[in-house]
Amino acid sequence: MAETHTPQAGDDAAPDVDVVALLMRQHGDIRNLFDEVEAVSGDARQDAFRRLVRLLAVHETAEEEVVHPFVRRNVTGGDVVVDERLREERSAKETLSALDGLDTGDPKFMPQLLALRTEVQEHARAEERYEFIHIRRSADTAALASLAKGVKAAEAMAPTHPHPGTESATANVALGPVAALMDRTRDAVRRAMGRE
Amino acid sequence: MTFNPLEQRGIPLDRQLRNWRELDVTPIDPDHADPYTRCRVITMNGIEVEAIMFSHQLARHCPDPDVKRQLAEVRYIEHQQQKAVNWLLPGVASVLETTIAYEQVAVDLTAWIARMEPDPYLTQAYQFGVLEDFDHLYRYANLYEMIEHRKADAIVEGLTEVMPGRPTKFHHRHPADNVRDPYAKDETNPLSKLHALTIMSAEQQTMNFYMNVGPQYMEPIARQLYQEIGLIEEEHVTHYESLVDPGETWWEQLVNHEYNECYLYYSFMEQESDPKVKAIWELHLNQELEHLHLACDLMRRHDGRDPESVLAPQLPNVLTFEPNKGYLRELLDTQIDLTTLGAGYVRDAHERFEKMQEQIHGGEAPPSERVMAQHQEMFGREYRIETEGEHPDPALREK
Numbered sequence A: 001m002a003e004t005h006t007p008q009a010g011d012d013a014a015p016d017v018d019v020v021a022l023l024m025r026q027h028g029d030i031r032n033l034f035d036e037v038e039a040v041s042g043d044a045r046q047d048a049f050r051r052l053v054r055l056l057a058v059h060e061t062a063e064e065e066v067v068h069p070f071v072r073r074n075v076t077g078g079d080v081v082v083d084e085r086l087r088e089e090r091s092a093k094e095t096l097s098a099l100d101g102l103d104t105g106d107p108k109f110m111p112q113l114l115a116l117r118t119e120v121q122e123h124a125r126a127e128e129r130y131e132f133i134h135i136r137r138s139a140d141t142a143a144l145a146s147l148a149k150g151v152k153a154a155e156a157m158a159p160t161h162p163h164p165g166t167e168s169a170t171a172n173v174a175l176g177p178v179a180a181l182m183d184r185t186r187d188a189v190r191r192a193m194g195r196e
Numbered sequence B: 001m002t003f004n005p006l007e008q009r010g011i012p013l014d015r016q017l018r019n020w021r022e023l024d025v026t027p028i029d030p031d032h033a034d035p036y037t038r039c040r041v042i043t044m045n046g047i048e049v050e051a052i053m054f055s056h057q058l059a060r061h062c063p064d065p066d067v068k069r070q071l072a073e074v075r076y077i078e079h080q081q082q083k084a085v086n087w088l089l090p091g092v093a094s095v096l097e098t099t100i101a102y103e104q105v106a107v108d109l110t111a112w113i114a115r116m117e118p119d120p121y122l123t124q125a126y127q128f129g130v131l132e133d134f135d136h137l138y139r140y141a142n143l144y145e146m147i148e149h150r151k152a153d154a155i156v157e158g159l160t161e162v163m164p165g166r167p168t169k170f171h172h173r174h175p176a177d178n179v180r181d182p183y184a185k186d187e188t189n190p191l192s193k194l195h196a197l198t199i200m201s202a203e204q205q206t207m208n209f210y211m212n213v214g215p216q217y218m219e220p221i222a223r224q225l226y227q228e229i230g231l232i233e234e235e236h237v238t239h240y241e242s243l244v245d246p247g248e249t250w251w252e253q254l255v256n257h258e259y260n261e262c263y264l265y266y267s268f269m270e271q272e273s274d275p276k277v278k279a280i281w282e283l284h285l286n287q288e289l290e291h292l293h294l295a296c297d298l299m300r301r302h303d304g305r306d307p308e309s310v311l312a313p314q315l316p317n318v319l320t321f322e323p324n325k326g327y328l329r330e331l332l333d334t335q336i337d338l339t340t341l342g343a344g345y346v347r348d349a350h351e352r353f354e355k356m357q358e359q360i361h362g363g364e365a366p367p368s369e370r371v372m373a374q375h376q377e378m379f380g381r382e383y384r385i386e387t388e389g390e391h392p393d394p395a396l397r398e399k
Helices: A019-039 A042-074 A078-100 A109-138 A141-155 A178-192 B035-060 B065-086 B095-116 B120-148 B190-216 B220-241 B250-271 B275-303 B325-334 B351-361 B367-379
Strands: B339-341 B344-346
Touching: A019 A042, A019 A109, A019 A141, A019 B120, A042 A078, A042 A109, A042 A141, A042 A178, A078 A109, A109 A141, A141 A178, B035 B065, B035 B095, B035 B190, B035 B250, B035 B275, B065 B275, B095 B120, B095 B190, B095 B325, B120 B190, B120 B220, B120 B325, B120 B367, B190 B220, B190 B250, B220 B367, B250 B275, B339 B351
Parallel strands: none
Antiparallel strands: B339 B344
């Protein structure tokens, strides 16, 4: 049986006019990459882990630039909701940076990866249940679509699989340090949202 | 097997109450747990929910205040058991994820029971039903990939195939055609009573689950699919509950419930791979043994009959979660086009069936068809897991 491949959010044919639906699919993409890192070994694991780190960086940057500001501005009590999410994010980032220095073959790698996976998964569900629900309640169709545009601009910075025909394009070359990637993502989002 | 619940004593009832710390169980891992551990958790939750609701109904029909008090005491413990069992499900799992696990339960539990059932009429009832659960799994799996970009295989892990069964749109029958004939309580094999009670409880829990979680979704197709499949669960509960002989007295039914709980906890304890979960099955078995003895005393006192006269002389073979792929493929090959007429089964779409179909679909494609169209649009393919080759029915192979 051929392995069914689920494309990354943005690469399927969904209209992507709803930022919440888009982010929920991206949460699934992240979970798929965790599965992949666990399932393979050697260079394949190294490669899958790099893609996971990039997607996490880009996804969190997009949320910081697009989603959290919207909730702070438009939702009563939004500051509290966002602060709680940022606290979870910071904790996950600390776990991630401890992991980032390790070789994927290091015996300490898997336990650390599983700890990160738990934190990321709990954070993602908390966003879906306690933050996104407010976005759907308080954003109209146009706002949902405009927020989605910002998130899509970000995710173009971290394809989990090379886009056919664009292998040599900037987005697919070795991306360098995560911090630089986050900076570039931030710029791309701001351009897309018209607030350069 | 030598285990006879009637000859064992468990934990005395006044020592069964657990405090908050003891009820605060550690949930199973959403990404690494044995899929059949999850299935056992979902099954036992359904069994405990039935135990609780049955006891409430019995209490409402019981004029004796002393008996009512005893029922309340046992029921409170059953409720703690339900809490300990269902709280093994992890909070980070999504509703759809849990739904797919519910359908895996429905498929592999019903298929196994169909294989083991001694009475051919009852076997046919399970064979008929399982092809519908099988199709629900396939529809929900496609919805899951659309909403969460996740594959159902991350949940069922290749133990259960995901592909079309009897198409969901054809499950909507006239309600009168969902009522089966019951087994005869004094002639049937005692194992048949346990099977019927188990499947009825599992389907009832699925019905309760869908009727409550369906509206939590915001996506229109998800809301609509839960409505459609939720109504089929109503048909399934009608189908399976009508297999039980209504001539069984309340006390006899109570004994059957408690005996079945002993049987299932014992079965799951025997095969559990997760030691923490196994410890729960073992504790609950030891509580149920005492509940069974209390129920037997009530039956002796109120019916003037010996419970041994309605129970098996020893526990049947352990009820097992295991793949049933070959068996299901055989049913897909031979029974996909069946529907019901009265208490029997036919291959032709009869008048009452067609009228019901016409009315409920209102000339439009139902949600179970639209979910596939929308999935196709999004991914240019369907979601299936066919580990044993192409679909046995050429008409249901992916185009």
